[in-house]
Amino acid sequence: MDSANGEGLHRITIVGGGAGGLELAVKLGKKLGKRRKAVITLVDASRTHLWKPLLHQVAAGTLDSHADEREYFAMARANHFNFRLGRMDGLDRDKKEIYLAPAYDFDGSELLPRQTVEYDTLVMALGSQTNDFGTPGASENSIMLDTPVAAERFHQRLINFCLKAQAEARSHGEGRFTVTIIGGGATGVELSAELHMTTKILSSYGLINFHPEKDLKIVIVDAAPRLLQALPERLSDTVARELRSIAVEVHTNEKVVEVSKEGVQMASGKFIPSGIVVWAAGIKAPDFIKDIAGLESNRINQLVVHRTMQTTRDTSIFAMGDCAACPQGERQPIVPPRAQSAHQQASTLADSLVGMLQGKPLLEFTYRDYGSLVSLGDYSTVGSLMGSLTSGSLFIEGMVAKWMYWWLHKNHQIAVNGMFHTWLTTWAELIARVRNPRIKLH
Template identity: 45%
Template structure:
């Protein structure tokens, strides 16, 4: 692009966002809507081709949600909002040259499609989210499944359906047999609890899809939590209510139990108990990707990038980090901002504002975190949580229909954040229709 009245080439300001999760996708939408492609080049680097909201992965895993209908294709989204999408994985960053190094892109057979290459940046935003933390427990990587992304959720669903089919066949051949699908979930946080409840909802619907003799009574689910109670982010009364609901469904809930090893189809506890399972799921703790520890930026013990109040990394003001992959300790707080979707959305707005401010030569503003509370969905059986903030005058425990309404609204707010009000509202309406016309389960 040339400046008016001259021949000197003008270089576009290039902003590279690594990670197309809740925060990253909202940020590139805002930047694209603000600047377009005239004087700015907004680039999203993402290892996946489509986006699905991470809090929904337990529904994808259980088959209650068809991700093919709810996912967002990055290529169509970038065309709509004026940014560019590159398929690739962050390998490292050359801060001196202000370049992002992208790992070679391989196909399913391991053949190289695109060689290792670089993208320059004027500003870099890292928003690659988090992965499960196995705390170095032996055997977890080899024997446990995780719900960190859609690939993991799809893998779990396929294996779940295989085991349900096996049990259904055994019971058809011998009605007196006592066959079960045994599932062991390690981690009593939101992911583990929501998955356990959603599995019972899905199992109850399988009889309508050809497995006539299979129902929720054929599930044996064990939920293991190392802490004194499940759902530590919620008030104790709500955590107890959630546990009572799970136990009423048939879940065996174990608290104050530490896992020391994962073997094939077996979880071993500190007491020596061996809990057998056809499917083992690890949903305990989070950490950032190990790649962040090799960027010559300050990180904490779980690889999160340490950021200042402005969400700039401590060693490079041109590099921002947000969401689960950053550690942000705000003044007056005793713990960093928690890794939640609401924090990622709030950080996206602050990073957007600060990028605009910095490009206009204005001082950057500090990030202010507003904790709106926590909500946990126990599928169609119940929803529990707590709301915080000026709206409710502090903290209010909620459950039942009100909690379910608020929980549903969180996803609707996410749709508006990444699509804008017009398309977001249309998708909300389509979603309501799809609840009626869609099959209850995704079985393929």
């Protein structure tokens, strides 16, 4: 649908094409855009979408990002919304306009000029980025897995090390290459297991001089008393036990005070020499939205919203997902920054905005915790089921948990691609597994 043909219609602009933002655009496109009830516009700085929980697999090489990416322009055409490529850097609430920074080509020439996008209703779905808490050297000397580009950069460094180890035929046990992961949450834990599995597979591809157990050391550092601090203790203990069984070194109760080119320094005095440092501890909303245009934000830049997901100082601006501080209740002050939260908010907000155009009151969002799943590659998957699935918390592991983790990704694909396309994609993935190597080697 071309925006020029939508003159006079209500303009809903969504900034951020992550899990929540893209799902919202697809739902509104089908409910409003297709019927010419409103003009739906999605804005994102990237041309393609990749489900963020998969980035650790891209980094390890067990997932080719290009095979799972979806083109925003193609999705917009198929789902009756417009797509604008650009990075938001400004907002004028009086004029109801957002501003997109100029985009540049590889040679530095201007690709897209500064753009203005108008709105009647604005939805901020910008997601989150890694928070290094101002730790000296963290931004310069560590990789933050916020984007497919960063994940690919990590993968290239890992592959290059393995090739170098193969060529040098080094004396094993000396000069081990260390990957230090700062942060014992789901990203850090899943990355460590995926890396161990990747290097074992690599050594079977003719790299006879590369021994994953002797040449590569994987370390997790976390300031909390245990891994996966936000999840049930039994799940945390099981994960820690599994990681130690595959020789992943775990340091808890250790605060990182500096990251240098040589390694990671802890407040306790410990120092871990490191070849690659991945920072996966903590999140924050993008810096530019802190107090943007006078909107209320919290200490990690999240926009403060009511349970309707409207911002506290402007009823025409909504925020959802990781970039929003949405109140929930006494036991859970705000909705946690998880993929399931964004998925639930997208569904509620889609219904809410459709109703709003029909003169109905906005819906209030209620978060339902369905539990957590943590994948340790081929080694194990563990989790806890909560909410309506059980009266309390049900611990699961093994094949049942693995299938449920797989279904989370499929559920997102169904939300944005539809059932038939997801069915076709799944068969294509199975065929690709037979045709391609188990890990990406380039």
